[in-house]
Amino acid sequence: MKLIETEAELRETLSQMGRKEKSVGLVPTMGCLHEGHLSLIRRAKQHNDIVVVSVFVNPAQFGPGEDFEKYPRNIEKDCELAESAGADIVFHPDAANIYAPDASTKVEVEGEITHKLCGVARPIHFKGVATVVSILFNIVQPDRAYFGQKDAQQAVVIKRMVRDLHIPVEIVVCPIVREADGLALSSRNRYLSGEERKEAVSLSRGLEAAVECFSTGAGSRNAFSLKKVITDEISKKQLAKIEYVEIVDAETLADTSFIEPDRPALAAVAVRFGNTRLIDNKILRDRG
Amino acid sequence: MKLIETEAELRETLSQMGRKEKSVGLVPTMGCLHEGHLSLIRRAKQHNDIVVVSVFVNPAQFGPGEDFEKYPRNIEKDCELAESAGADIVFHPDAANIYAPDASTKVEVEGEITHKLCGVARPIHFKGVATVVSILFNIVQPDRAYFGQKDAQQAVVIKRMVRDLHIPVEIVVCPIVREADGLALSSRNRYLSGEERKEAVSLSRGLEAAVECFSTGAGSRNAFSLKKVITDEISKKQLAKIEYVEIVDAETLADTSFIEPDRPALAAVAVRFGNTRLIDNKILRDRG
Numbered sequence: 001m002k003l004i005e006t007e008a009e010l011r012e013t014l015s016q017m018g019r020k021e022k023s024v025g026l027v028p029t030m031g032c033l034h035e036g037h038l039s040l041i042r043r044a045k046q047h048n049d050i051v052v053v054s055v056f057v058n059p060a061q062f063g064p065g066e067d068f069e070k071y072p073r074n075i076e077k078d079c080e081l082a083e084s085a086g087a088d089i090v091f092h093p094d095a096a097n098i099y100a101p102d103a104s105t106k107v108e109v110e111g112e113i114t115h116k117l118c119g120v121a122r123p124i125h126f127k128g129v130a131t132v133v134s135i136l137f138n139i140v141q142p143d144r145a146y147f148g149q150k151d152a153q154q155a156v157v158i159k160r161m162v163r164d165l166h167i168p169v170e171i172v173v174c175p176i177v178r179e180a181d182g183l184a185l186s187s188r189n190r191y192l193s194g195e196e197r198k199e200a201v202s203l204s205r206g207l208e209a210a211v212e213c214f215s216t217g218a219g220s221r222n223a224f225s226l227k228k229v230i231t232d233e234i235s236k237k238q239l240a241k242i243e244y245v246e247i248v249d250a251e252t253l254a255d256t257s258f259i260e261p262d263r264p265a266l267a268a269v270a271v272r273f274g275n276t277r278l279i280d281n282k283i284l285r286d287r288g
Numbered sequence: 289m290k291l292i293e294t295e296a297e298l299r300e301t302l303s304q305m306g307r308k309e310k311s312v313g314l315v316p317t318m319g320c321l322h323e324g325h326l327s328l329i330r331r332a333k334q335h336n337d338i339v340v341v342s343v344f345v346n347p348a349q350f351g352p353g354e355d356f357e358k359y360p361r362n363i364e365k366d367c368e369l370a371e372s373a374g375a376d377i378v379f380h381p382d383a384a385n386i387y388a389p390d391a392s393t394k395v396e397v398e399g400e401i402t403h404k405l406c407g408v409a410r411p412i413h414f415k416g417v418a419t420v421v422s423i424l425f426n427i428v429q430p431d432r433a434y435f436g437q438k439d440a441q442q443a444v445v446i447k448r449m450v451r452d453l454h455i456p457v458e459i460v461v462c463p464i465v466r467e468a469d470g471l472a473l474s475s476r477n478r479y480l481s482g483e484e485r486k487e488a489v490s491l492s493r494g495l496e497a498a499v500e501c502f503s504t505g506a507g508s509r510n511a512f513s514l515k516k517v518i519t520d521e522i523s524k525k526q527l528a529k530i531e532y533v534e535i536v537d538a539e540t541l542a543d544t545s546f547i548e549p550d551r552p553a554l555a556a557v558a559v560r561f562g563n564t565r566l567i568d569n570k571i572l573r574d575r576g
Binding site: 007020098099100103104105106107108109110111113130131134135138139141160161163164165166167168 | 295308386387388391392393394395396397398399401418419422423426427429448449451452453454455456
């Protein structure tokens with residue numbers, strides 16, 4: 001496996017690997033790889049000749065006061081893990097290699113889908129994500145790119161961007177990987193204290209309770225009732241501060257007060273433990 | 289030569305033409321082709337195996353009250369002309385083929401370079417241009433794309449976008465083609481009355497006077513003097529209403545009061561004759 005740090009070297013290497021006759025899968029990450037990322041890499045390896053894992057902590061998607069500086073970085077460990085999961089190339093550019101000093105071009109998915117849910121607390125986040133993903137797509141020119149369902153809103157935004165801009169990349173969204181007790185894997189879980197870690201299980205428990213209520217209970221298509229089920233579970237925890245609990249259309253992210261029988265639906269939450277912000281979601285009904 | 293109206297058919301046709309082993313040149317136009325466009329097509333034909341001319345009057349780059357509805361359209365004539373200049377494909381999509389009803393993704397080059405000069409009177413114009421050019425690049429995936437120096441600001445904006453987003457397309461900017469009396473060719477020239485047409489020559493005359501003043505005259509590096517030379521020439525005309533006369537850095541479009549010896553410089557004007565808005569420019573000093 002090769003560790004590559006510049007765009008020129010990446011293009012040259014892909015060319016030498018005969019990329020014109022091969023399929024390329026891209027797994028964009030911010031590093032600090034865990035089993036969730038590795039599941040994306042394995043899936044990419046199944047369906048592509050060449051797998052590129054990008055490791056880039058993108059400054060443009062962090063707002064002021066967010067954890068850009070302290071975000072965990074460990075490229076040696078990331079390379080080991082990526083290789084073990086089947087990566088052919090880890091692309092680890094410097095920020096100066098991605099953004100010119102006077103770079104001013106942004107890709108923005110406008111409207112509700114980037115301004116609700118995580119967009120409320122993180123108003124510039126999805127603009128930073130859409131821009132850097134566009135850049136990575138232009139550099140790597142993959143046939144397929146892999147994203148985790150953990151960042152459900154990000155996946156919807158990227159799919160919308162790809163559709164709107166006619167980007168010739170297939171977007172593959174892979175299931176959330178969870179700890180034994182249900183906590184969704186996240187690089188930010190390591191910020192949690194022992195007590196916070198215990199309480200953090202309430203996110204997946206609350207979501208699971210909503211799934212059960214939706215699939216079995218009476219009144220289960222009422223979004224208000226489902227949100228209450230989730231909120232009740234999380235609110236029991238002393239250190240948990242709910243940022244949002246929402247039931248939305250899984251494709252458009254439109255609010256829904258009563259889940260339509262023919263639409264995919266998603267329950268999504270964001271909860272703060274101290275300075276640590278966790279998100280999680282479960283699909284209530286999948287797309288047909 | 290093939291006339292193609294959908295993205296799917298275009299991708300299929302390019303694939304059948306063996307595009308993987310060939311170079312592709314794209315000439316994006318809004319149709320109503322004139323000798324300026326044809327010079328781009330001929331240039332593209334010299335350097336590429338396959339030349340695609342897109343003909344798409346892009347609604348997203350027209351503001352309210354602009355000439356989107358009356359913009360001249362004649363696809364049969366455009367096909368004849370494009371073929372005569374060497375085009376292999378004319379891509380003429382419907383707006384519905386380019387923009388989904390709920391499309392909301394925009395590509396924007398932020399900052400001064402899109403908000404000055406034509407950006408003052410046309411505040412959404414360059415966002416519409418950057419977005420549609422991104423889309424056309426994603427559909428055609430050309431090796432090179434050709435733009436006219438006539439739209440000098442557009443060329444600078446597209447180059448900036450390509451650099452910032454790492455788009456793997458070489459941008460080639462070709463010289464302005466002029467009528468015998470100096471008027472820059474434009475699809476909008478046909479809007480001019482006989483009297484307006486006569487007076488419109490003042491744009492190129494004013495710019496030419498500035499070029500002479502810059503290259504020979506005393507005080508010629510003073511932007512104020514150069515602007516005055518241009519303004520004096522155009523102001524003589526009764527029907528001409530100056531929108532702007534500017535001397536800017538040809539690469540960054542930064543204002544300059546005194547042209548630096550080591551920077552490329554551009555004189556640019558926009559003038560209205562009734563409802564018709566004409567632009568023109570001349571390079572005072574080229575890059576290196």
